[in-house]
Every structure is written in C-alpha cells, then in structure tokens.
Amino acid sequence: MNELIMAKYGEIALKGLNKGTFEDILLKNIRRRLRSLGKFQYMKKQSTIYIEPLEEVDLDEALRRLETVFGIGALQRAAVFEKDFEQIKTQGVPYLKEALENVRSFKVEAKRSDKAFAMKTPEIQNELGGAILEAYPHLSVDVHNPQVTVMCEIRDKGAYVSAMRITGAGGIPVGSSGKALLLLSGGIDSPVAGYMMAKRGLIVDGIHFVSPPYTSERALMKVESLCEKLTAYCGDIRFYCVPFTEIQEALRDNCPEEFFTIIMRRLMLEIANRIAQKNDYGALVTGESVGQVASQTLKAIQCTDAAARYPVFRPVIGMDKKEITQIARKIDTFDISTLPYEDCCTVFTPKHPKTRPDFDAVIKAEKSFDFEPLIKTAVENTTVKLFRVEGNKE
Ligand code: ATP
Ligand code: MG
Numbered sequence: 001m002n003e004l005i006m007a008k009y010g011e012i013a014l015k016g017l018n019k020g021t022f023e024d025i026l027l028k029n030i031r032r033r034l035r036s037l038g039k040f041q042y043m044k045k046q047s048t049i050y051i052e053p054l055e056e057v058d059l060d061e062a063l064r065r066l067e068t069v070f071g072i073g074a075l076q077r078a079a080v081f082e083k084d085f086e087q088i089k090t091q092g093v094p095y096l097k098e099a100l101e102n103v104r105s106f107k108v109e110a111k112r113s114d115k116a117f118a119m120k121t122p123e124i125q126n127e128l129g130g131a132i133l134e135a136y137p138h139l140s141v142d143v144h145n146p147q148v149t150v151m152c153e154i155r156d157k158g159a160y161v162s163a164m165r166i167t168g169a170g171g172i173p174v175g176s177s178g179k180a181l182l183l184l185s186g187g188i189d190s191p192v193a194g195y196m197m198a199k200r201g202l203i204v205d206g207i208h209f210v211s212p213p214y215t216s217e218r219a220l221m222k223v224e225s226l227c228e229k230l231t232a233y234c235g236d237i238r239f240y241c242v243p244f245t246e247i248q249e250a251l252r253d254n255c256p257e258e259f260f261t262i263i264m265r266r267l268m269l270e271i272a273n274r275i276a277q278k279n280d281y282g283a284l285v286t287g288e289s290v291g292q293v294a295s296q297t298l299k300a301i302q303c304t305d306a307a308a309r310y311p312v313f314r315p316v317i318g319m320d321k322k323e324i325t326q327i328a329r330k331i332d333t334f335d336i337s338t339l340p341y342e343d344c345c346t347v348f349t350p351k352h353p354k355t356r357p358d359f360d361a362v363i364k365a366e367k368s369f370d371f372e373p374l375i376k377t378a379v380e381n382t383t384v385k386l387f388r389v390e391g392n393k394e
Contacts, residue, residue, distance in 0.1 A: 010073030177201030189287030
C-alpha cells in the first residue's frame with residue numbers, strides 16, 4: 001500500500017488569474033524543503049499538491065517540514081487505493097487502525113470529484129462508516145463533534161483514505177511578494193516580525209548591527225541561531241552583519257546623550273537603506289511595537305521612520321508582549337531570544353532617553369557630526385553569510 005501527502009492550499013485557493021504563479025512558487029518551496037529527504041513525485045490538482053514518495057522516505061519528517069511552509073492551509077497523510085470500493089474497504093479500514101484505536105468517536109467525510117465513480121457521496125460515507133464500526137466496535141459515530149474525521153476522496157487518479165489532517169502554516173508562499181530586509185536583533189520581537197512578513201510571501205533576509213568589543217561573539221552567535229531557526233519558515237536567509245562600533249563611539253562622543261538612541265536608530269536605518277539599494281530589497285522590517293520602550297513612542301518612530309527610504313514594515317506594532325511571546329514560542333525562537341547576551345542597542349544607552357524627541361532638534365544634533373565616512377566604511381565592511389533551510393545543507 002502506498003501513502004502520500006496532500007498539501008491543500010490556503011489563501012492561494014482564492015487567487016484569481018495569477019493563481020498559477022503562486023502555485024509554482026509553492027511547489028518550488030515544497031520541493032526545496034523535501035529534496036534532502038528522498039525522491040518524490042509532485043502533482044497539482046484541484047487546489048492540492050499531491051506529494052508521492054518514489055522511494056522509502058520518512059513521511060513523518062516530511063510532514064514536520066511541510067508544517068512550516070507558507071501557502072499550505074492543511075496537510076493530510078493518506079493511503080492510495082484503486083478506485084474500487086472493495087479495495088478501499090478491505091485495505092483502508094486496517095490502515096486506519098492507529099488513528100482509531102484510541103478514540104471513541106469518528107465520522108466519515110467523503111468527496112467524489114470523479115463523478116464516474118459508481119457510488120454517491122452519502123453512500124460511500126455510510127458503507128465505509130459501517131465497515132469501520134464493524135472492525136472497531138468500541139467506536140461510535142458522531143457527525144457533529146467527532147474525535148477523528150476519516151476522509152475518503154475519490155479523485156481523478158485514485159482513491160485516498162486518510163484520518164490525519166494537520167493545520168498548515170497558512171499565509172502565501174515565500175517569494176511571491178518580493179524581498180525585504182529584516183533588522184534582526186537578538187530580542188524576542190524582531191524574529192517574530194520576520195516570521196510574520198515571510199507569511200505574507202516576502203523573502204526575508206536579516207541585517208544585524210554588532211559593536212565589538214562591547215558586544216560579544218556569543219551575542220552574534222545568538223542572532224545567527226535565530227536566523228537558522230527562521231529558515232524553517234523563511235527558506236534560505238542571507239545575513240548581513242554590520243560593524244557598528246565606530247559609529248556608536250562617534251555618537252557617544254559627539255551627540256547629546258538624550259538623543260543617542262534615536263540617532264543610532266536613524267543611522268541603522270541609513271545603513272539598511274544602502275544595503276537594501278545595493279541588493280534590491282523593496283522594504284525594511286523591524287520588531288517595533290508602539291510604546292514598548294522609549295525609542296518606540298510615536299515621536300521616536302517619526303524620527304526613525306524619516307530616515308528610511310523604503311517602506312518600513314512593523315508587523316508587531318499593535319501587539320503586546322504576551323501576543324508576541326506566544327508566536328515566539330510557536331516558532332521556537334523564544335528560548336534563544338531570552339539568552340542573556342547584550343545587544344548593541346544596550347551599549348552606551350542614556351539613563352534618560354527622550355521619549356518625545358523633537359524632530360528638528362534630532363536632525364540638528366545628527367548634522368553636527370559628519371557620519372558619512374563612518375557609514376561608508378560600515379557598509380563596505382559588512383559581511384554576508386547564507387543560512388540554508390534546515391535539512392537542505394548541500
Ligand atoms: P527586539 O525584541 O526585536 O530586540 P526590542 O523590543 O528589544 O526589540 P529595540 O531594542 O528598541 O526593541 O529594537 C527595536 C527594533 O530595532 C528591533 O525589533 C529590531 O528590528 C531593530 N534592532 C534593534 N537592535 C538591532 C541590532 N543590533 N541589529 C539589527 N536590528 C536591531
Ligand atoms: Mg532589542
């Protein structure tokens with residue numbers, strides 16, 4: 001008996017004329033994610049991608065990987081039979097043993113897209129339900145609230161029986177919306193922001209500012225581990241690491257202390273602008289959330305935003321820490337983010353940062369020193385590293 005995985009579209013199913021483009025990108029992402037696991041045959045049909053192993057492969061692992069692929073609304077692992085009800089019954093019922101032996105209620109949901117199949121949907125449901133009850137007498141049918149729903153689909157190529165349906169990652173396929181540069185710190189918020197924008201189909205690469213010796217090698221490794229974690233959702237990630245020490249020292253020595261943080265953030269954005277321009281990014285992403293810290297008041301955001309020459313996406317802007325933390329736990333970045341290493345943002349931070357900085361005063365303070373040569377050097381000395389999606393390290 002053969003098994004396969006059905007990846008059912010989420011939002012893509014609703015797309016109109018350009019649905020094909022989204023489908024192709026999704027298929028490419030799925031292939032990439034599974035390539036190192038073994039050989040598969042892929043088929044697109046009726047808002048579903050059928051993923052059929054052509055050799056012995058670990059389907060549990062395949063499902064685990066596919067759970068983080070954006071664009072998939074639901075995943076099903078199913079057994080494949082001839083479109084012959086006797087076979088469906090005699091082989092399908094034993095196949096369901098593991099799924100049914102430890103539950104009390106079930107229902108059968110049949111779908112018949114091949115109208116040439118002799119039995120109608122209610123008949124399939126009744127007959128298969130009866131056979132299941134006979135084989136597993138501890139069960140009862142519950143059509144409203146079953147513990148397990150057995151799916152039986154009669155499609156063009158065959159009949160599929162399944163008792164396993166997992167919710168997919170949702171969203172739209174990474175690569176269908178363009179490329180953005182995520183300002184990635186070691187904190188809780190920015191990895192979540194990256195995850196959220198990848199979910200909207202963006203390719204998300206990371207940019208991180210380091211200030212050695214004030215920030216340590218371990219702090220950088222922490223951010224690199226975050227990148228690695230994010231690849232499960234974002235796919236391959238290019239990681240730009242910007243040496244920021246000289247700029248921060250110049251800031252400390254030349255600008256009013258109360259504006260230190262705000263000008264530092266403007267300079268971060270200026271560097272991000274240039275990296276974005278050089279490498280063809282269409283937007284910047286940050287993990288800012290209104291009111292969370294002094295640099296995230298409206299006045300402060302106005303000052304930093306004005307330094308950006310690209311749209312700045314802040315997907316967690318209206319979320320509270322608890323909501324952001326929930327997502328961080330779900331995507332498994334929380335434990336890394338809470339490791340206690342310093343970030344360059346905490347180096348030289350003033351005791352009393354201005355929470356309502358005056359825009360003109362900030363610009364004036366920034367102009368009192370010529371940062372241009374330092375910015376240029378920082379951009380020139382930026383290093384790039386590629387993080388490949390897990391399980392695909394060739
Ligand atoms: P996070 O949890 O993402 O670190 P935060 O609540 O600590 O956010 P800030 O330290 O004010 O907030 O940073 C706000 C945003 O600025 C971050 O979400 C991130 O996008 C960006 N950022 C901060 N520090 C760095 C850094 N060292 N490198 C790159 N981006 C940074
Ligand atoms: Mg931070």
